[in-house]
Amino acid sequence: MNALFNGAACNSELASSRGLHYGDGVFRTMLLWQGAVPDLRRQLDVLERDAARLELLPPPRALLEAEIASLCAREAAGVIKLILSRRAGGRGYRSEGDECDRLLLRLPAPRYPEACWEQGIRCAMSRVSLGDQPLLAGIKHLNRLEQVLASRHWPEDAEELFVCDARGLVVAGTRSNLFRVAEGRLWTSALERCGIRGMMRDKILELAEQLQIPVHFDDPTPDLLRQADEIFVSNSLIGLWPVREFDGTALAAPGPLTRRLAMALNHPRLEPIRE
Amino acid sequence: MNALFNGAACNSELASSRGLHYGDGVFRTMLLWQGAVPDLRRQLDVLERDAARLELLPPPRALLEAEIASLCAREAAGVIKLILSRRAGGRGYRSEGDECDRLLLRLPAPRYPEACWEQGIRCAMSRVSLGDQPLLAGIKHLNRLEQVLASRHWPEDAEELFVCDARGLVVAGTRSNLFRVAEGRLWTSALERCGIRGMMRDKILELAEQLQIPVHFDDPTPDLLRQADEIFVSNSLIGLWPVREFDGTALAAPGPLTRRLAMALNHPRLEPIRE
Numbered sequence: 001m002n003a004l005f006n007g008a009a010c011n012s013e014l015a016s017s018r019g020l021h022y023g024d025g026v027f028r029t030m031l032l033w034q035g036a037v038p039d040l041r042r043q044l045d046v047l048e049r050d051a052a053r054l055e056l057l058p059p060p061r062a063l064l065e066a067e068i069a070s071l072c073a074r075e076a077a078g079v080i081k082l083i084l085s086r087r088a089g090g091r092g093y094r095s096e097g098d099e100c101d102r103l104l105l106r107l108p109a110p111r112y113p114e115a116c117w118e119q120g121i122r123c124a125m126s127r128v129s130l131g132d133q134p135l136l137a138g139i140k141h142l143n144r145l146e147q148v149l150a151s152r153h154w155p156e157d158a159e160e161l162f163v164c165d166a167r168g169l170v171v172a173g174t175r176s177n178l179f180r181v182a183e184g185r186l187w188t189s190a191l192e193r194c195g196i197r198g199m200m201r202d203k204i205l206e207l208a209e210q211l212q213i214p215v216h217f218d219d220p221t222p223d224l225l226r227q228a229d230e231i232f233v234s235n236s237l238i239g240l241w242p243v244r245e246f247d248g249t250a251l252a253a254p255g256p257l258t259r260r261l262a263m264a265l266n267h268p269r270l271e272p273i274r275e
Numbered sequence: 276m277n278a279l280f281n282g283a284a285c286n287s288e289l290a291s292s293r294g295l296h297y298g299d300g301v302f303r304t305m306l307l308w309q310g311a312v313p314d315l316r317r318q319l320d321v322l323e324r325d326a327a328r329l330e331l332l333p334p335p336r337a338l339l340e341a342e343i344a345s346l347c348a349r350e351a352a353g354v355i356k357l358i359l360s361r362r363a364g365g366r367g368y369r370s371e372g373d374e375c376d377r378l379l380l381r382l383p384a385p386r387y388p389e390a391c392w393e394q395g396i397r398c399a400m401s402r403v404s405l406g407d408q409p410l411l412a413g414i415k416h417l418n419r420l421e422q423v424l425a426s427r428h429w430p431e432d433a434e435e436l437f438v439c440d441a442r443g444l445v446v447a448g449t450r451s452n453l454f455r456v457a458e459g460r461l462w463t464s465a466l467e468r469c470g471i472r473g474m475m476r477d478k479i480l481e482l483a484e485q486l487q488i489p490v491h492f493d494d495p496t497p498d499l500l501r502q503a504d505e506i507f508v509s510n511s512l513i514g515l516w517p518v519r520e521f522d523g524t525a526l527a528a529p530g531p532l533t534r535r536l537a538m539a540l541n542h543p544r545l546e547p548i549r550e
Contacts, residue, residue, distance in 0.1 A: 002381040004342055005289065014280065014289035015378060020358065022419040023298035029367075054420070055427065067279055083295065086423075091385060092304075092450055093419060093426040103290060106277040110366060131469075132441060133406030135424055143418035144297040144368060145329070148361075149410055151368040152330065166407060175367055194406075 017101060019085025022093065023142035025100070026050040028199070030068075031237050032078040032106065033268045037068055039199060043082075043236070046199045050139045051084060057098040058084055067104055077109040077271055079237060085142065109270045110237065112159075117262075117269055120244030120253030121159035121233070123173070125222060126150040129164045130171060130194035138197040150174045159241070160233055162225075165194050169219035176233035176241075177201035180225060181257045187228075190217035200234040200267075207264050213257065222247065230255030232262075239267025292376060294360025297368065298417035300375070301325040303474070305343075306512050307353040307381065308543045312343055314474060318357075318511070321474045325414045326359060332373040333359055342379055352384040352546055354512065360417065384545045385512065387434075392537075392544055395519030395528025396434035396508070398448070400497060401425040404439045405446060405469035413472040425449045434516070435508055437500075440469050444494035451508035451516075452476035455500060456532045462503075465492035475509040475542075482539050488532065497522065505530030507537075514542025 003010045018024035028047050030037045037043060044061055051058045058064070068080060083103040090096040128150035136143070150163050151174050160173040172178050172195045179188045186208050191197050208215050225231065231243035231251055240262050244253035254262060278285045293299035303322050305312045312318065319336055326333045333339070343355060358378040365371040403425035411418070425438050426449050435448040447453050447470045454463045461483050466472050483490050500506065506518035506526055515537050519528035529537060 002346065004346065004377075004379040006376055007338075007342060010287075010289075010378070012285075012287040012289050014285075014287050014292075014295065015380060017289075017295065018423075020289065020292060020295040020360075020378075021302070021356075021417070022423050023417055024420060024423045027296070054424075063282075067282060071277065071279065081296075085295075093422040094429060095423065095427065101281055102279075103285070103295075104279040105290060128410065131406035131408030131411075133421065135403060136406075136420060141420055142296070142298055143420045145299060145411060145416055145418045146408065147368040148293075148297050148299045148370065149329075152370065154369060 013101070016088040017085050018088055018095065019083060019101070019142050024095065025083055025085030025142045026054060026056065026140055027081060027083045027142060028140065029236060030080045030082065031268065031270070032072050032075055032080050032109070035075060036072050037080055038268065039203065039236070040065065040068065042199050042203060046140070046197070046202065047082070047084065050141065051100070053139050054141065055098050056084060056086055056100050058100060059102055064102065071104055071106045075106065079107040079109060081105045081107060083142070111271050112238065114269070116159060116238070116241050120242035122157055122245040123160045123162055123243050124155055124158040124247050126161040126163045126174065129166060129168070132166045132193040134193060137194050138191045140196050140198070147174050165219060168221065170222055170225050171195045171219055173233045176235045179204065179232050179234065180220065180228035181230035181255060182228050185214045185216055186257065187216050187218055187220070189219050198235055200236050200239065204234055204240065204261060204265065207261060211260065211264060230258045232258045237270060239265055288376070291363040292360050293363055293370065294358060294376070294417055299329070299370065300358055300360030300417045301329060301331065301415055302356060302358045302417060303415065304511060305355045305357065306543065306545065307347050307350055307355050307384070310350060311347050312355055313543065314478065314511070315340065315343065317474050317478060321415070321472070321477065322357070322359065325416065328414050329416065330373055331359060331361055331375055333375060334377055339377065346379055346381045350381065354382040354384060356380045356382060358417070386546050387513065389544070391434060391513070391516050395517035397432055397520040398435045398437055398518050399430055399433040399522050401436040401438045401449060404441055404443070407441045407468040409468055412469050413466045415471050415473070422449050440494060443496065445497055445500050446470045446494055448508045451510045454479065454507050454509065455495065455503035456505035456530060457503050460489045460491055461532065462491050462493055462495070464494050473510055475511050475514065479509055479515065479536060479540065482536060486535065486539060505533045507533045512545060514540055
């Protein structure tokens with residue numbers, strides 16, 4: 001016996017996982033809806049893109065698809081979380097290979113008030129800023145302490161908090177990508193210094209292209225964000241939520257362009273709470 | 276069954292650990308020597324200091340001490356790794372409490388050539404820079420992807436790599452703290468932007484004070500580091516290693532001040548390989 005978890009002998013391979021020890025891995029948080037993961041192909045595309053950035057070799061797609069299907073079967077709704085972490089080995093931080101362990105979890109679906117989709121959400125600024133690290137920017141990796149810290153001491157009157165980069169420019173929500181509409185165009189962060197390139201962000205950018213909505217990439221100051229015509233946030237679980245209030249400033253929610261994108265997206269609503 | 280690890284049902288509590296999912300925790304890597312952890316009090320002091328920074332509540336000291344003693348008993352040498360991670364709960368990044376799970380592992384002792392202590396090591400610069408994040412700087416937390424990336428593609432002729440901060444100033448080794456001797460004084464990074472405040476660094480700084488060696492804090496350029504009279508690195512396993520070559524520049528190793536500190540430190544040598 002050479003491992004104790006909360007005082008009890010522990011032989012789990014997870015105890016030596018490089019995911020646990022270093023956060024040496026990537027993950028996806030995916031909607032489970034009517035027995036399957038919508039956009040699974042996209043999710044696995046993003047997973048492979050992220051894994052390649054860390055020089056991780058994902059398991060064969062067919063294997064992941066089969067295991068995900070087995071967890072989803074006969075479930076109405078939920079969340080599937082997939083973690084790929086570099087297989088234990090090497091000495092300390094030094095790793096020897098690119099092989100991965102995979103962990104799949106089925107979690108209960110979160111429930112949100114229907115008003116989040118219909119009337120929009122209230123957002124505030126987090127006091128936590130994201131550090132610059134271009135080598136990791138955009139990747140949904142397992143080093144998420146900044147998001148954890150940004151999510152502590154959450155104000156009661158906000159459904160999402162926005163985080164700035166080291167320059168004080170607004171990059172994203174703690175668990176969402178951030179879009180604004182200004183001058184008839186759609187704007188979002190390029191995520192080249194920090195932040196996560198979510199699957200839903202990719203999907204919305206593709207939709208915008210199909211709908212011939214011009215897209216620009218930048219990181220606004222909080223003041224510039226406040227002057228936006230519309231703001232919305234996105235992630236794989238919620239699809240898209242309009243923002244009706246940012247840091248005390250009221251916004252049209254949903255604004256016309258947000259509404260157009262939400263209709264085109266047609267994302268399932270996770271067991272809404274009707275208040 | 277709602278979790279699969281490499282395809283097999285998995286009921287481990289570790290599967291839902293916030294340590295694995297977010298790196299929401301802290302750790303210590305401690306020398307096991309002749310049935311005990313030398314400097315255990317210091318290690319637990321640093322653990323508590325780090326945990327407080329993340330608003331984590333460590334288990335009672337007596338409990339940790341008893342479990343560590345049980346893993347160390349009758350062992351000649353090895354490594355004890357202690358991971359504290361915030362207990363699962365909350366929604367996504369948002370956590371609900373400060374309670375911790377604890378994982379203790381006993382690992383084999385690494386073996387190093389005796390020359391590392393006697394004649395010193397060769398060091399080079401890593402191509403990976405550490406991002407600035409003052410909120411996390413100094414803490415031995417579980418988000419260590421930067422160190423993992425810095426440790427990939429390790430050159431054959433180096434025993435340690437040095438990493439710069441975002442300004443291009445040298446902060447530390449990938450798995451050690453970095454000291455230099457110049458102008459008769461000892462210099463090391465204040466670690467206020469990035470890097471880890473190791474237990475052995477604290478101990479060496481205290482020793483320097485006892486020996487009336489003046490200490491200054493700064494981050495040198497690689498050029499300034501090259502001009503040092505002496506360089507050495509430290510961590511809990513090795514104690515202290517002189518640096519005999521940095522990026523092609525030869526250095527006195529061990530230099531007189533390094534030798535004085537090493538003698539005062541009197542750190543056990545982990546099963547040296549005699550070549």
